[in-house]
Amino acid sequence: MTRKLRCNAIALGVAVALALTGCSGSDKPADSSADSKGLEKTTIKVGALPVPDAVSLYLANEKGFFKEEGLTVNPVIITGGAAALPQIESGALDISMTNYVSTFLAVSTGKKIKLIADCYQAGPNTFNIMVPGDSPLKTVADLKGKTVLVNNLHNISTLAVATQLKVAGLKETDVKFAEKPLPEMGAAIKSGQGEAGLLTEPFITATQSASGFRKLADTMTGQMENFPIAGWMATEEWSSKYPKTLAAFQRAISKAQQLASSDRKQIETMLPKYTKIDAKTASVITLGTYPSELNADRLQKVADLMLEYGYLKGAIDVKSVIAAPSSS
Template sequence: MRRFRGRTFLIGIGTVVSLGLTACGGGSTPSAAPSAEGKALEKTTITVGALPIPDSAGMHIAIAKGFFKEEGLTVNVTQLQSSAIAVPNLLGGSLDMILGNYFAIINIQSKKGGDFRFVADAYQAKPDTFALVVPKDSKIETPKDLKGANIAVPAVNSIGEMAAGSTLRTVGLDRLKDVKFQQYAFPDMPAALATGKVDAAWLTEPFLTGVQKNAGARKIADTMTGAMADFPMAGWTVTKKWAEANPNTVAAFQRAYAKGQQLAASDRKEVESILPKYTKISPQDAAVITLGAFPTTLSANRIQRVADLMLEYGYLTEKLDVTPLLVPQPQ
């Protein structure tokens, strides 16, 4: 197979689906409504974008429990089918906030393609939450067999590529010379595997369990080990301009979200209950899928790991301090 030589940061075009999920009544709401803290919100309705994966469980729990409503905030959720379209929609203004992949946000920030702020942490990898899989009849048995393979990832120059590349590194393969990464949305990866368009795919839940259960795909490597163990994956992200224009709205979101995230972190049953409501996973599968962690604090030290590993692996050309990107949590 052809080797992949060039490296290009792809934004791409994908599908956006409005779920119609809100934290309180639909439609526009008056501006300057008070939050639970008594401060007027600059925006009382916001639109957030997220993939249909476990990472956003804390927010969906907060919606279901009415925590945003208590803050006078309506949260409309737009379901994104591809991570590649999240940032363009945020920068374009169609989304107020996204569940941002830390790798992608830091990558664009470093290239001055946008100025972002993280308002809350969302998801952290745990063993077997992000894995490389191959078709059941594939001759590929171990990561070492991937030399010359086409590997599906959500985007090139992405966290998926870095995680897969880290695994390849442990068996002496070079992500730039020995494999070719191809961009596919998570929902499209099982079909790409089945039709032979790719030889392997980097998948997360619920797609990871789904492709093994429905197509007999085989997992050949847990990519979240070694340098990638307990890796920070995603956080709620806004632009710097939006954060500065809407400080009370940001704080209201943070307070409400923290309650939902705390439930996600402390009670797996809460996550199992909410997952079928915004993903295609069944209640039965929700009870058995492998979940990562739901951090309840926004830690600069934790997120700095992402930027530092990106530098080590050649995705960044100079060190980036993430501390200025974090919005302080309300007291």
């Protein structure tokens, strides 16, 4: 699909503020009794961002994959993987979506976390440095001395930009990073709060369509090609206490990931149900991929890159962070 067709497919007033629409968590207490499948816990709360990355959670609910495993899963909106960590530590959430950079940063400080399932891997043009159409900036090298807006400092966004700066002969300190929520980033750039921003979908498509923004660089190239983005986490304590419940979740989410990977229409149908991405936008946004298994070698790439760019003070063996998959 050409860029022109892509942009014409989206209404000028495309909603860019993602919000949960009817999928908030239930206040129903978790059921600790064993069911016919022998689960230690049959009702769980799972934190998720209302973004395309988390589509398999909602697919698994709608298609009955969790129900087949004897699980009732209540999605709960979160603001980010790092923000969800205290909630899984307190027990407010059983499981949560997390980005891998936040996870390994937390592990490096001694947090006892287990990655239990994969969620999302970046593809081309899913994490782009965007600028207004009339910006004088033409290359990444032109960012020297400029302000780049990111949704979180010292996280995957800044790491992604840093890899592109390196290719251009610059260092991370050659630009100023400032935080701005993704829904507000386009307007912030237009008002002069920054010269560029690291945007993900659907905000890439929205700013192109509504504001005439253009891509300065695709950060998911070079060192970050096919970069693992997000997964599902639980505490070590929870994983040990509820192994059968964990295994049931792993099986159901893996099945949903396979469905998402094999049939984009399933994703397009689901997105309007738990985000404000309308059906027309869902049909044209650029998506990454949905791996059905955690792969230590792929995730080691994240930790190694974080070490290279100074995000970690010491190496992390990713295998030690991954919960063993169910053998049943």
